[in-house]
Amino acid sequence: MTTLICAGGSGTRVLEAVLHLCAAGLGPSDLRTFVIDPDGSNGNVDKTRKLVNRYQECHEAFKTDGHPFFRTKIDLLKSAQGLRVWSPVDKTQKFKSLLNYSDLSPAQKDVVHLLLTESELEMPMNVGFRGHPALGAAALALLPLYKQDPLWSQFAQAITSEVNEREARVVIVGSVFGGTGASTIHPLVRYLRSLPQINKDKLKVGAVALVPYFRFSASEAAAEGGTALAEEAAKSEWFALASRSAAEYYEHLRTQDDWDFDAMYWLGDDTPLRVDYCIGGPQQDNPAHFVDLLAACACLDFSASPPTAKACYYSGPEEAGDVPDGNVLSWDDIPMSALDRDIVQERLHRFQLVGAAHLGFYGPLLRDPRLGADPHCVPWYFDRFAGASAELSSKENQDRVESLSVYFRENYFPWWDQIHSTEHDRMRLLNRTAWLDGNGKPLQIQMNRLGNLLYPDAVARRGFNPVDKLFDGVVRSAAGVAGTTNPSATYLAMLSQAAAELVEQENSGSIKRGA
Amino acid sequence: MGRILSWMSKPDSGIPDSSWAGFLDLMAALTALVILVTVVITILCYTSAAGRRKVYVPDDLFASYTPMRWILLAIPAALVAGGLCFWQYEGALDSTEGRWGGALQIALLNGLVSAIIAYLFIILVPRFTPAKFRYRPAPYLHKKKAARA
Numbered sequence: 001m002t003t004l005i006c007a008g009g010s011g012t013r014v015l016e017a018v019l020h021l022c023a024a025g026l027g028p029s030d031l032r033t034f035v036i037d038p039d040g041s042n043g044n045v046d047k048t049r050k051l052v053n054r055y056q057e058c059h060e061a062f063k064t065d066g067h068p069f070f071r072t073k074i075d076l077l078k079s080a081q082g083l084r085v086w087s088p089v090d091k092t093q094k095f096k097s098l099l100n101y102s103d104l105s106p107a108q109k110d111v112v113h114l115l116l117t118e119s120e121l122e123m124p125m126n127v128g129f130r131g132h133p134a135l136g137a138a139a140l141a142l143l144p145l146y147k148q149d150p151l152w153s154q155f156a157q158a159i160t161s162e163v164n165e166r167e168a169r170v171v172i173v174g175s176v177f178g179g180t181g182a183s184t185i186h187p188l189v190r191y192l193r194s195l196p197q198i199n200k201d202k203l204k205v206g207a208v209a210l211v212p213y214f215r216f217s218a219s220e221a222a223a224e225g226g227t228a229l230a231e232e233a234a235k236s237e238w239f240a241l242a243s244r245s246a247a248e249y250y251e252h253l254r255t256q257d258d259w260d261f262d263a264m265y266w267l268g269d270d271t272p273l274r275v276d277y278c279i280g281g282p283q284q285d286n287p288a289h290f291v292d293l294l295a296a297c298a299c300l301d302f303s304a305s306p307p308t309a310k311a312c313y314y315s316g317p318e319e320a321g322d323v324p325d326g327n328v329l330s331w332d333d334i335p336m337s338a339l340d341r342d343i344v345q346e347r348l349h350r351f352q353l354v355g356a357a358h359l360g361f362y363g364p365l366l367r368d369p370r371l372g373a374d375p376h377c378v379p380w381y382f383d384r385f386a387g388a389s390a391e392l393s394s395k396e397n398q399d400r401v402e403s404l405s406v407y408f409r410e411n412y413f414p415w416w417d418q419i420h421s422t423e424h425d426r427m428r429l430l431n432r433t434a435w436l437d438g439n440g441k442p443l444q445i446q447m448n449r450l451g452n453l454l455y456p457d458a459v460a461r462r463g464f465n466p467v468d469k470l471f472d473g474v475v476r477s478a479a480g481v482a483g484t485t486n487p488s489a490t491y492l493a494m495l496s497q498a499a500a501e502l503v504e505q506e507n508s509g510s511i512k513r514g515a
Numbered sequence: 516m517g518r519i520l521s522w523m524s525k526p527d528s529g530i531p532d533s534s535w536a537g538f539l540d541l542m543a544a545l546t547a548l549v550i551l552v553t554v555v556i557t558i559l560c561y562t563s564a565a566g567r568r569k570v571y572v573p574d575d576l577f578a579s580y581t582p583m584r585w586i587l588l589a590i591p592a593a594l595v596a597g598g599l600c601f602w603q604y605e606g607a608l609d610s611t612e613g614r615w616g617g618a619l620q621i622a623l624l625n626g627l628v629s630a631i632i633a634y635l636f637i638i639l640v641p642r643f644t645p646a647k648f649r650y651r652p653a654p655y656l657h658k659k660k661a662a663r664a
Contacts, residue, residue: 365573376650376657377576447571464571471570475646 001075001162002303003032003155003170005188008128008180010210011173012037012044013288017296019048019055020415023407024351025068026344028303032075032158033083034151036174036184038139039128040085044286052076052083054407061400064484066493069351077154086151088139089125095135096121129179133242136183143191159195163202169306171299173208176246177239185209186253189260204262206302209246211268212239213291214275243268250312263307265298265335266314267291271326271426288418290329290427297334297344305338330428330455346503352416352430352453353499354492355408357470360445362495363405366392380478380494385487392487400488409443417442428455451506466502473498516543523620526613538607542617545599546625553592553629558636560585562643570647580651583637589630597622 006015012035021027033052037045052074059070076084089098096102099112101121112121120135129136146152162168172188174181185207196203247266253259268291275286294315307313315335331345365371371378372393375386385392392401413435420427434449434457435442451466452458477497484490517539525535564582569575601618605611637643638653650657 361573365576368573368577370577374577374654376654379647379649382650382657464569467571468569471647472645 001030001032001158001168002028003159003168004299004303005034005036005170005172005184007036007172007174007184007188008178009037009039009042009044009286010175010178010292011035011181011184012042012048013286013292014173014208014210014295014299016044016048016051016288016415017292018299019051019074020412021296021300021348022072022074023055023058023070023412025071025347026300026339027072028300029071030073030075031303032077032155034077034155035083035085036088036140036188037085037128037180038087038089038091038125038136039180040087042128045083045085049083049085051411054403054411056082057403058407061403061486062489062492064489064493066481066484066489067496068347069354069492069496077151077158084151086149088136088142088146091126093125094121095123095125095139098125098139129183132179133176133182133246136179137187138183140183140187143187144194156195159192159203160197163196163199167202167204167306168196169204169206169303171206171208171302173210173295173299175210175212177210177212177242181210182242182246186249186260193260204302204306205260206263206265206299206306207261208265208267208295208298209250210291210295211243211247211266212272213267213269213289214286215239215272239272254312259310262310263302264312265295265302266312267294267298269327287421288415290419293419294329294334297336297339301336301338307337326426328426328428346500346507348429349454349503350496350499353450353470353503354495355412356434356445356447356450356453357467357495357499358404359408359413359443360447360450361467361471362474362491363401366398366401366491380475383478384481384490384494392491394487397486397488400486401491404488404492413443431455431457433457451502466506469505470498470502473501476501516540516547519543520546520624523617526616527608527610530608530610530612534608538604541603541607542600542621545596545603546621546628549592549596549625550629550632553588553625554633554636557585557588557629557633558643560588561633561637565643565645565648568645568648580648582648583652586630586633586637589626589633592629593622593626596625 004015004018006012015033015035018027018031018033022031035045035048039045055070056074059073062070063073076082089095095116099121101109101112104112116134116138120132123132123135129139143152147156159168159170170192172185174184176182176185189205189207192203192205193200250264269289273287273289298313298315313335331341334341334344336344365378366381371381375382381392391397416430417432417435420430420432431449431452431454434446434453435444436446437444447467448462448464449457450470451463452461474494477494481490481493481497484493517536520539520543523539525532561582564585568582597618600621601614604614604617634652638656641649644652
């Protein structure tokens with residue numbers, strides 16, 4: 001089993017990306033995950049928590065051997081409340097109380113003052129470490145003291161028993177330019193190494209370190225909003241310096257032979273995306289970014305087969321001449337070693353096709369009252385679902401199908417849209433116009449782009465024939481797809497098989513797109 | 516060959532039996548030819564129309580199944596056969612007695628048989644209908660299952 005520990009807001013957004021890739025069938029069979037974030041109320045955490053719940057609904061509804069989608073089982077460490085978010089601090093306390101400052105000796109207080117400013121000591125912990133890794137590192141250094149915490153004791157038990165049977169893979173992901181992520185990665189990997197008493201070499205730990213890929217202006221936001229800017233607020237002007245310090249620190253660990261990582265992936269973008277400034281809390285809901293996608297791929301790559309070189313891996317998009325002052329990202333730029341690039345592209349293309357077809361055609365068809373009156377008009381429905389003991393039209397199955405619609409409509413496509421919304425024409429993975437309406441707003445599936453879901457948007461590839469081809473494929477698959485756990489899963493398996501055929505035809509260039 | 520039309524009664528007792536038999540032979544050959552040609556053309560047109568029919572939106576699935584209209588080719592076939600019968604009648608039998616009735620019977624025979632044979636081919640030979648419309652030509656055959664759905 002793979003464990004993904006996400007630290008801070010950036011780490012949480014990577015979890016979002018990992019979940020979407022798992023939904024597309026690229027994840028491991030089991031994934032244990034939790035979040036470390038002192039600001040558990042921030043918008044990104046809340047969004048990801050809802051996504052986890054929705055993913056689990058879809059996993060329960062559609063898990064089957066008939067298709068690869070939603071097959072990853074998410075382990076939330078016996079949490080009944082969904083995604084667990086652990087905080088190393090109490091929201092109500094100030095940082096100095098975390099250090100038990102009042103009980104320190106004068107000499108110890110002097111050391112504290114040497115390392116931390118007065119404003120840092122007085123900083124309330126209600127919205128995290130606000131880009132101050134020194135605070136986070138001090139808090140996370142106390143991790144061994146939390147052995148009795150339900151989350152950590154369950155996690156430690158799971159890792160300990162896992163290494164007795166097989167390789168346990170843990171990936172930690174977070175930014176090294178902010179507060180929580182920067183302060184979590186190294187203390188956590190040290191703690192992890194202390195967990196197994198035997199078979200220590202069976203614990204594989206990878207880290208995904210994110211370097212700046214977004215920026216904001218706290219002073220501009222304060223001026224626009226008319227609010228006073230807190231001195232201790234995170235500032236993106238510090239990001240480069242913080243990243244450099246982190247890189248030097250990890251380089252120091254390597255040269256000192258104190259390297260606990262089996263692999264470390266460094267990812268970023270030197271054309272950072274501008275986002276709205278927010279100190280934390282529910283308003284902190286940064287959009288998804290392609291670096292999240294790259295980080296998710298790195299997580300899954302490590303999960304598939306941890307490298308043995310104990311090395312660092314670097315990634316950034318290739319510079320392109322036709323985009324001034326910007327990088328572009330195409331399929332060939334996604335770094336992967338264990339994962340097969342063609343399979344990743346095919347799987348994402350297929351899932352995109354399934355999602356577009358479901359939202360643009362099959363979902364509305366399944367809700368159409370004419371289907372109940374004249375099921376013979378839709379042969380795949382007539383063959384597999386009409387008159388069957390567990391009908392696709394039953395309330396239970398309609399709910400399952402609806403959960404799939406909601407996932408695609410509210411989670412999957414908006415996420416890809418955010419990924420593709422970066423400035424300029426930088427993302428060259430999917431064709432964004434396939435899900436935009438006439439005003440350039442999401443989400444309205446353009447069925448005439450069903451054969452043009454991959455970048456670029458090409459006039460020659462437009463047309464409705466792929467809709468017809470896909471329907472033909474679904475009719476064919478009705479005879480071949482084995483029965484699954486429920487009619488909804490069978491439906492998705494049929495759609496998946498037909499989509500796979502269409503993707504293969506498109507890749508071989510044998511499809512006519514006109515009409 | 517004229518035996519297949521033996522149910523047709525001679526309209527005028529003055530017509531020699533040999534002439535009537537010859538006329539029936541002619542009409543039988545004509546009927547066979549017209550039915551054959553009509554069925555072939557109907558199936559070709561049907562197959563082409565059904566093959567060209569696409570599913571782009573859900574409405575396309577519930578729209579009228581227009582390729583079946585090619586069976587109506589039986590009507591012009593009937594008119595052609597009836598007309599030929601009407602035209603050949605006097606020349607073959609030296610009488611106009613019963614010409615309208617004979618032409619009408621031949622027309623009906625050609626039209627009905629052409630339509631029935633073409634329809635049977637369409638519903639019995641799966642390759643003539645694309646899989647996505649396979650239940651459209653004979654929806655009544657699937658009523659029972661549809662009613663359970």
